[in-house]
Amino acid sequence: MTVESTFGSPRLPDTAPSWRWRILRRLLSGALVLWAAVTLSFISVYLAPGDIVSLLMGEQVQTPAIEAAIRAEWGLDQPLYMQYLHYLWRVLHGDFGRSYMLNTDVSSLVLSQLWPTLKLTGLALVVSLIFAVLMAVTTVHRRWGQRIAGSVELVLASTPSFWLGIVLLFIFSFTLRWFPVAGDRSFSSLVLPALSLGLSQGAVVSQVLRRGLEDALDEPFVLTLRAWGLGNATIRLRHALRHAALPAVTLTGWLIGGLLSGAVITEQVFGRPGLGKITVDAVLGKDLPVVLAVAIFSALVYVVLSTLVDILYLFIDPRLRDTSGEEKS
Amino acid sequence: MKVSVASLSALTLLIISSSQSLYAAEQPQSGGTLTWGVETEPNTLNPQLNGQSKAELILRVAYESLLARKPDGSYIPWLATGYSVSEEGKTYTFTLRDDVKFSNGEKLNADAVAENFRHAQDPAYCAGSSICALAGRIESVATPDEHTVSITLKQVYSPFLSFAAGLKLISPSSWTSPQLKSGGTDLAGTGPFILKRYEKGQQIEYVRNPDYHWASANARHQGPAYLEGVTYRFLPESSVRTGALLSGQVDVIEGVSGNDAGEFKDNADFSYQHALNTGTPYSLFLNVKYGPTQELKVRQAILQGLDISPILQSIYRGERTRVWGITSPVDPLYDASLVNKYGNNPTLANQLLDESGWKTKGADGIRTKDGKPLSIEIIQAQATVRDQRDVLLQALQAQARQRLGIDLKIRYVDSGTYTEVRKTGEFGSIANSNTDTDGIDIENHYLPVNAGGAINYSRTDAPEIIPLLKGASQTLDNTERKTFYGQLQHFAILQQALAIPLYEPEDQIAAASYVHGVGFRPFKQMPENAYDVWLSKH
Numbered sequence: 089m090t091v092e093s094t095f096g097s098p099r100l101p102d103t104a105p106s107w108r109w110r111i112l113r114r115l116l117s118g119a120l121v122l123w124a125a126v127t128l129s130f131i132s133v134y135l136a137p138g139d140i141v142s143l144l145m146g147e148q149v150q151t152p153a154i155e156a157a158i159r160a161e162w163g164l165d166q167p168l169y170m171q172y173l174h175y176l177w178r179v180l181h182g183d184f185g186r187s188y189m190l191n192t193d194v195s196s197l198v199l200s201q202l203w204p205t206l207k208l209t210g211l212a213l214v215v216s217l218i219f220a221v222l223m224a225v226t227t228v229h230r231r232w233g234q235r236i237a238g239s240v241e242l243v244l245a246s247t248p249s250f251w252l253g254i255v256l257l258f259i260f261s262f263t264l265r266w267f268p269v270a271g272d273r274s275f276s277s278l279v280l281p282a283l284s285l286g287l288s289q290g291a292v293v294s295q296v297l298r299r300g301l302e303d304a305l306d307e308p309f310v311l312t313l314r315a316w317g318l319g320n321a322t323i324r325l326r327h328a329l330r331h332a333a334l335p336a337v338t339l340t341g342w343l344i345g346g347l348l349s350g351a352v353i354t355e356q357v358f359g360r361p362g363l364g365k366i367t368v369d370a371v372l373g374k375d376l377p378v379v380l381a382v383a384i385f386s387a388l389v390y391v392v393l394s395t396l397v398d399i400l401y402l403f404i405d406p407r408l409r410d411t412s413g414e415e416k417s
Numbered sequence: 418m419k420v421s422v423a424s425l426s427a428l429t430l431l432i433i434s435s436s437q438s439l440y441a442a443e444q445p446q447s448g449g450t451l452t453w454g455v456e457t458e459p460n461t462l463n464p465q466l467n468g469q470s471k472a473e474l475i476l477r478v479a480y481e482s483l484l485a486r487k488p489d490g491s492y493i494p495w496l497a498t499g500y501s502v503s504e505e506g507k508t509y510t511f512t513l514r515d516d517v518k519f520s521n522g523e524k525l526n527a528d529a530v531a532e533n534f535r536h537a538q539d540p541a542y543c544a545g546s547s548i549c550a551l552a553g554r555i556e557s558v559a560t561p562d563e564h565t566v567s568i569t570l571k572q573v574y575s576p577f578l579s580f581a582a583g584l585k586l587i588s589p590s591s592w593t594s595p596q597l598k599s600g601g602t603d604l605a606g607t608g609p610f611i612l613k614r615y616e617k618g619q620q621i622e623y624v625r626n627p628d629y630h631w632a633s634a635n636a637r638h639q640g641p642a643y644l645e646g647v648t649y650r651f652l653p654e655s656s657v658r659t660g661a662l663l664s665g666q667v668d669v670i671e672g673v674s675g676n677d678a679g680e681f682k683d684n685a686d687f688s689y690q691h692a693l694n695t696g697t698p699y700s701l702f703l704n705v706k707y708g709p710t711q712e713l714k715v716r717q718a719i720l721q722g723l724d725i726s727p728i729l730q731s732i733y734r735g736e737r738t739r740v741w742g743i744t745s746p747v748d749p750l751y752d753a754s755l756v757n758k759y760g761n762n763p764t765l766a767n768q769l770l771d772e773s774g775w776k777t778k779g780a781d782g783i784r785t786k787d788g789k790p791l792s793i794e795i796i797q798a799q800a801t802v803r804d805q806r807d808v809l810l811q812a813l814q815a816q817a818r819q820r821l822g823i824d825l826k827i828r829y830v831d832s833g834t835y836t837e838v839r840k841t842g843e844f845g846s847i848a849n850s851n852t853d854t855d856g857i858d859i860e861n862h863y864l865p866v867n868a869g870g871a872i873n874y875s876r877t878d879a880p881e882i883i884p885l886l887k888g889a890s891q892t893l894d895n896t897e898r899k900t901f902y903g904q905l906q907h908f909a910i911l912q913q914a915l916a917i918p919l920y921e922p923e924d925q926i927a928a929a930s931y932v933h934g935v936g937f938r939p940f941k942q943m944p945e946n947a948y949d950v951w952l953s954k955h
Binding site: 136137138139142143144145146147148149150151153154156157158160161189190191192197200201204254257258261262263265268269270271272355356357358359360361362365366369371372373374 | 454458460461463466468540541544545546547549550553598599600616617618619620650651652653654656657660661663664665666667799800831832833834835836837840861869871872
C-alpha cells in the first residue's frame with residue numbers, strides 16, 4: 089500500500105550534480121556487488137567438498153578416458169584462474185554457459201525460472217505488507233486487539249512455511265477445492281503459495297511496525313492532531329504510519345531476502361517452477377554455471393531493490409532529502 | 418519361509434489381477450487425457466543419459482527398446498523381432514521390425530540402431546551416465562543388412578544383453594541436435610506418445626502418436642494408445658500428491674508413503690497397487706577398510722544383533738518387504754536361502770563383541786576398547802533420503818545402542834561430500850539401494866573398487882569374490898549364474914557381513930477408479946506405461 093502510493097509521485101531532490109553523483113555511485117557499487125557475488129560463489133563452490141569431475145561422473149565405473157572426456161568437455165583441464173577469467177569474459181558477453189547437471193543453456197534456464205519466483209515473492213511481499221499494515225494499524229493501542237494480534241503473529245512467525253503451506257493446501261485446495269494444488273498457470277495457483285510464504289514474514293514486520301506506531305502515537309504531535317479534531321483512523325493512517333514506516337521499510341529489505349530463500353521450500357510444496365529447486369540442486373551438485381548465474385541474478389535483484397528502498401526513504405522522510413542528507417543506509 | 422515369500426507374491430498378483438477383472442466387463446475406450454502426479458523430475462530428458470530410476474516412468478512412453486521382458490526376465494519382441502547369440506557368446510544379433518518409424522518420420526533401420534550403440538561408446542557423449550561402462554565392452558557394431566544389427570563384445574559378458582535390449586533408442590537426427598544432451602522435443606523416439614512440451618519445474622506433456630502400431634509383445638493391446646495425451650506433473654511432496662489425487666486434481670500418482678496407503682486401499686473411488694523394485698535392497702554396507710567395521714566380529718555382531726523386521730513393521734505399517742540377500746526377491750537371480758538365517762540374536766552379537774575386545778561399557782552404554790567408543794558413522798546421501806529412510810536409520814541407531822552398545826552415527830551429506838567420502842573411504846557405512854538388474858548391480862557392489870566396482874561401498878577386495886563374479890558373468894546360463902550369486906551371497910552376507918540388507922524398495926501407484934490399465938512394467942517393475950491406460954466415464 090505504502091509502496092504504491094509513494095511510487096506514484098516521484099519528486100527529485102533539488103541539486104542536480106549530487107543526484108547524478110549518487111546514481112553513478114549506485115551503479116558502481118552495484119557492479120561491485122555483482123562482481124563480488126560471482127567471485128565469492130566461484131571460490132566457495134570450489135572450496136566445497138567433492139571434486140567436480142567425480143561428481144559429473146557419478147556412481148559409475150571411472151576410466152581415464154571418461155575422466156579426460158569430462159575435463160575437456162567442461163574446460164576443467166585449464167588452471168583455475170583461467171577458468172575464472174574465461175567465465176568472467178563470457179558473462180560480460182551474456183554467455184552463462186551450460187549446466188553440468190541439466191545440460192541446458194544456463195541463461196535461458198535461469199530466466200525461465202526467474203519469472204515464476206519473482207511473481208511468487210512479489211505477491212508474497214504484497215501479502216506480508218498488507219498483512220503487517222492491517223494488523224498493526226487496527227490493533228495498536230488496543231489492549232485486547234494487540235494481545236490477540238500479537239499471539240497470531242507469534243504463531244505465524246514461528247510456523248515453518250512448509251507446514252503452513254500443507255495446511256493451506258489441505259483446507260483450500262484438497263477440501264474446499266478453491267485453488268489448484270500445483271502449477272503456474274493462473275493467478276489462482278499463486279494465491280496459496282504467496283499466502284504461505286508471505287504471512288509468516290509479514291507477522292514479523294507487523295510487530296516492528298506496531299512498535300513504531302505505538303511510539304509515534306505517543307509523540308506530542310499526535311496530541312496536536314487530535315486537538316485539531318482529526319479522527320483516529322486519519323491520525324493512524326496519514327500521520328503515525330509515516331513515522332513508523334522507516335524501520336519497517338528497512339526490515340522489508342530483510343524481508344525480501346527471507347522471501348527469496350523461503351521460496352525454495354514453497355516451490356517444492358506447491359510443485360511450482362522457480363529458482364528454488366534448481367538452486368538447491370545446483371549447489372548440492374556443484375553445478376557451477378547454474379550457481380554462478382543464480383548468484384548474479386539474485387545479486388542483481390538485491391541491488392535493484394535496495395536502491396528502490398533507498399529512494400523510498402527519501403520520499404517517506406523529507407529530512408533525508410536535504411542536500412546535506414547524504415544516503416543514510 | 419520360502420513359502421511366505423512365494424505366497425506373498427502370489428497374493429500381490431492376485432490383488433492386481435482381481436482389480437483388473439473388476440472392470441473386465443467394460444471395454445477399453447479411446448480418448449481423454451491423463452494427469453499423473455510424479456515425485457521426480459528428470460534431470461535430463463535424454464533417455465539414454467538419464468540415470469534416475471524414477472524418470473523411466475516419464476521417458477518410457479516416448480522412447481523404446483529392442484526387446485521387452487516377461488516377468489521371469491526372459492526376452493520377447495519389441496522393436497526387434499528376435500535376437501541370437503553366437504556360439505562363443507560374444508556376438509549379439511538383433512533382427513529389426515521393418516515398419517517402425519520415429520515420431521519425426523525417420524525410419525528405424527539397422528543404421529539408426531547401430532548409431533545408438535556407437536554413440537554409447539563415445540565418452541564425449543556418454544560420460545556421466547552408466548551406459549558408458551556397459552557400452553565400453555563393445556568391440557564392434559555391424560549392420561549386415563537393412564534390418565540386422567550385430568554387436569560383438571571384447572569378451573563374454575552376460576549382463577550385456579539386458580543393456581542392449583533395454584537401451585532407449587533415439588532417432589538419427591537427434592545426434593546433431595543442440596538438445597542432444599539435455600533431451601527435448603528434438604529427440605524423436607518410436608513410442609506411443611510424442612514429447613510435446615516440457616515446463617521445467619512444473620510438468621511434461623505428451624500427445625498420442627497416431628501412427629503407432631508396434632507395441633511390445635507384452636502390451637495388452639495393439640495400435641495407437643487409448644489416451645490422447647498424458648501430462649506428468651511434478652509434485653515432489655508426498656502428502657501433496659496424496660491430497661491432489663484425493664481432491665481429483667490429478668488422476669494417478671506414484672510414490673505413496675506407508676502412512677497414506679490406507680487412504681486409497683480401502684476406498685472404492687481409488688485403486689492401489691505396489692510392486693517390489695529390482696536390484697539391490699536398501700542395505701547398510703559396512704566398510705572393511707576403515708574404523709571398527711574392519712573387524713569381522715564387529716560386522717558379524719551388527720548383522721546378528723539387530724532385529725530388522727519389527728522396525729520395518731512399525732515404520733511402514735507393514736507396507737514394505739524385509740529382505741535378506743544381495744538382490745531383490747523379484748529378480749530371477751534371487752536366491753532365498755538366507756531368509757531367516759541371521760539376525761535377532763543379541764546374545765551371540767554381544768558375545769562376538771566381547772570376544773573382539775570391545776568389552777567395557779561407558780557411562781552412556783556404548784562399548785569401548787582402548788578408551789575408544791564403538792562408534793560407526795553411517796553415510797546417507799541427502800539426495801537419496803526418501804521413503805522415511807531417515808526414520809528407519811534412527812530406529813536402527815536406537816536398537817544398536819540398546820541391544821549391542823554400538824553407537825551408530827548418522828550423517829546426511831550433500832553430493833560433494835558424498836563423492837569425497839567415497840573417494841577417501843573414510844566412513845563406517847554407506848546406506849543405499851540400486852535398481853539395476855541382471856547382476857549389473859551385484860558386480861558394481863562387489864568388484865574391488867580399483868577393478869571397476871563403482872559402488873563397492875563395503876570396499877571389499879576379498880579374493881574369494883572374483884571367481885564367483887567372473888563365473889556368473891561369463892556364462893549365459895541363468896541357473897548357473899544363480900548358483901554363483903548364491904555362493905557370493907553366502908560369503909558376502911553370512912560369512913563376511915559386508916552388508917546388512919534391510920528392505921526392498923518398491924513402487925506404488927494409486928489411481929482414481931475411472932483410470933484403467935495402470936500397472937508396472939513386467940520384470941523391472943517400474944510404474945508404467947500410459948500406453949495401455951484408458952479412462953471410463955467420470
